Amino acid sequence: MTMSSELPAPPPTEPAAGGPPPLLSADDVARVVDRIAHQLIERAASASPAGASDGGLADLVLVGIPTRGAPLARRLAARIEAFSGTAVDVGTVDITLYRDDLRLRGVRALEDTRLPGAGVDGRLVVLVDDVLFSGRSVRAALDALRDLGRPRAVQLAVLVDRGHRELPIRADYVGKNVPTSRTQSVKVHLAEVDGLDEVLLTEGADA
């Protein structure tokens, strides 16, 4: 079984000139994605009936939350396939139309929503996002999922959990827990969107 061609080659690690070192370097991001992929395989195997040939992975759907959750979900799927030999379904769900803060700023552009042909009914959906902060994006994604079908269960995987939850939501798979203050912002850069992989902690709240 070959690795999916979607897996990007890790870009050369170059610390940002003059800035603080990144929270996660490109190598760290790759390691974290690998670890979460292993955890997903283990959990799927333990939840599936003994002797299931696919290790329970046929049941799994990775659903990325745009913008950066979408390439993360594809990377996780590629790593799961590399480690287990089983391809898993991947999709994206744009949550813009479900946000509770639409009226707090100018109109936002939408992003793609694409679900695998088999849908989500009766399956294990793992939502994938880059940063878990207030939990409001995840709430919006749960609302969107409810309109898209009825999964057997929904879990959450994030690259970074920075705390400050405003809703009773927690992640099932966390790449890195980062204590932050509300005045800081966590910037995730991924090669597919930003040209390189890194996670930065900067002063100054998100716009």
Added chain:
Amino acid sequence: MKRHLLEAADLDRADATLVLDTAGQIESALAGREVKKLPTLRGRTVVNLFYEDSTRTRISFELAAKRLSADVINFSAKGSSVSKGESLKDTALTLEAMGSDAIVIRHQASGAPHRLAQWVKGSVVNAGDGTHEHPTQALLDAYTIRQRLGRLDGVRVVLVGDVLHSRVARSNVWLLSTLGAQVTLVAPPTLLPVGVGSWPVQVSYDLDAVLSKADVVMMLRVQAERMNASFFPSAREYSRRYGLDARRMAVLPDDAIVMHPGPMNRGMEIAAEVADSARSTIVDQVGNGVSVRMAVLYLLLGGAPE
């Protein structure tokens, strides 16, 4: 985007592309779903203010607003205080006092939406005013062309028929040229407006001469209700010179499409076999109208109020 959508020229290329992209994303978000509804405009109120008869446009706007969870009020001039002599301004102010966030207006007077936009605080969407414009029709036509042909830039569009009275033609001319398409108008000289020379189009009086180089043929309805002068000798002659029948359709390039904004006069400007052919996008246009109007309502009402 501006606060109102009154005419196609309100949209520059970036805005028009944003509307089409947004419509595509809404369509993909709703594709194959059982619950074809989004919570986005919950608590917002959209008024359909229709002074002229309409089937597809009013239903399309109503469905678009409802699919975004807005509250919809349908107002038609018949059976309202308009028949007691209430003016457009008073009607609009009354509706706004009851909390409307957007007014979708169709009116027999060209320019009525522009006047309305000066009086109300919410957004105004022109759903057809007199012989002036019908911008959401042009948007759904552009969306349909892009969906079928994969592009708009450089697409050769032939618009055939009563350009003089057609708000659909006006909006399409402006929007399609904004988006890079090349528009050719074909009509009898009596059905072309004065000043067409200043439009960004080519003009021909001979349909057969342009068909072989067309990617899109858009047939316009012969508007019997506006045919108050002798614009052409007879319906038969019009149909023979400017109607699209199977013989003419055979001249079109292989992947060319045939469009009609509806309602059609089958056998007049378009033959039944053409309207029902695989080239025809007439049914697609109606379906796409809902997605495009959802995109317009979302982009006008989905953000922070100014």
